Amino acid sequence: MSNITAEAEIWAKEKLGGDSSGHDWWHIERVRRLALRLAAATGANAFVCEMAALLHDLADEKLFGDEESCLRDIRSWLAERNVAESDAEHIVDIIANLGFKGGGRSGLTTLEGRVVQDADRLDALGAVGIARTFAYSGWKGQPMHDPSLPIRTSMTAEEYRTGKSSAYNHFHEKLLKLKELLNTDEARRIAEDRHRYMESFLRRFEAEWNGTDAW
Numbered sequence: 001m002s003n004i005t006a007e008a009e010i011w012a013k014e015k016l017g018g019d020s021s022g023h024d025w026w027h028i029e030r031v032r033r034l035a036l037r038l039a040a041a042t043g044a045n046a047f048v049c050e051m052a053a054l055l056h057d058l059a060d061e062k063l064f065g066d067e068e069s070c071l072r073d074i075r076s077w078l079a080e081r082n083v084a085e086s087d088a089e090h091i092v093d094i095i096a097n098l099g100f101k102g103g104g105r106s107g108l109t110t111l112e113g114r115v116v117q118d119a120d121r122l123d124a125l126g127a128v129g130i131a132r133t134f135a136y137s138g139w140k141g142q143p144m145h146d147p148s149l150p151i152r153t154s155m156t157a158e159e160y161r162t163g164k165s166s167a168y169n170h171f172h173e174k175l176l177k178l179k180e181l182l183n184t185d186e187a188r189r190i191a192e193d194r195h196r197y198m199e200s201f202l203r204r205f206e207a208e209w210n211g212t213d214a215w
């Protein structure tokens with residue numbers, strides 16, 4: 001591990017260590033590991049992927065408010081450590097364009113950007129993805145499920161950010177769509193099983209909710 005990735009790790013732990021919204025340090029560590037694996041499979045630049053993965057949630061407006069000022073902090077942090085200007089710009093550009101923001105629309109154009117986006121999305125799937133969704137909903141004060149809430153299958157960025165949802169609806173509003181939005185073959189391969197697991201969880205959840213499993 002280079003010194004800079006070790007320092008980025010310390011910074012991310014400092015900022016996200018106490019998080020209970022599903023964006024804690026261990027989310028970062030899983031995304032970093034997945035990003036390195038996808039980088040190896042695709043030939044993407046491992047340093048850029050690892051750094052972007054380590055810092056990717058430090059400009060999330062859900063957690064830290066003003067995204068622009070967070071991105072400026074990341075830029076200065078990289079400059080202070082003499083990260084090559086082209087790498088630094090690339091890393092910041094990935095972080096700025098990572099979010100889902102309702103539509104899956106994305107300004108990511110480089111292989112490294114696509115790799116980190118896939119890694120972040122894979123961590124929203126499967127058993128860990130299910131756990132994170134319920135953790136996030138509790139953190140945000142949303143219900144786990146409320147059958148009277150409409151499922152919004154297409155939303156503007158504004159609606160996605162501010163609208164009322166639930167953990168259950170989030171599967172339909174975002175998580176079940178992610179498989180189709182992945183960029184790399186390796187991520188699609190990993191997503192298969194995670195996607196199936198979520199579908200089977202939802203079937204079970206619905207059966208228990210309705211009591212159809214009980215007799």
Ligand code: ADP
Pocket residue numbers: 021022023057060062100120121123124129132133134136137142165166167170175
């Ligand atoms: P990322 O790690 O990509 O920044 P998000 O910030 O979109 O992901 O979400 C973090 C976690 O919280 C994910 O597992 C996601 O599914 C979940 N989550 C995000 N928005 C909602 C929501 N409105 N309701 C329930 N869970 C959510």
Ligand code: NI
Pocket residue numbers: 023027031056057120
């Ligand atoms: Ni993330």
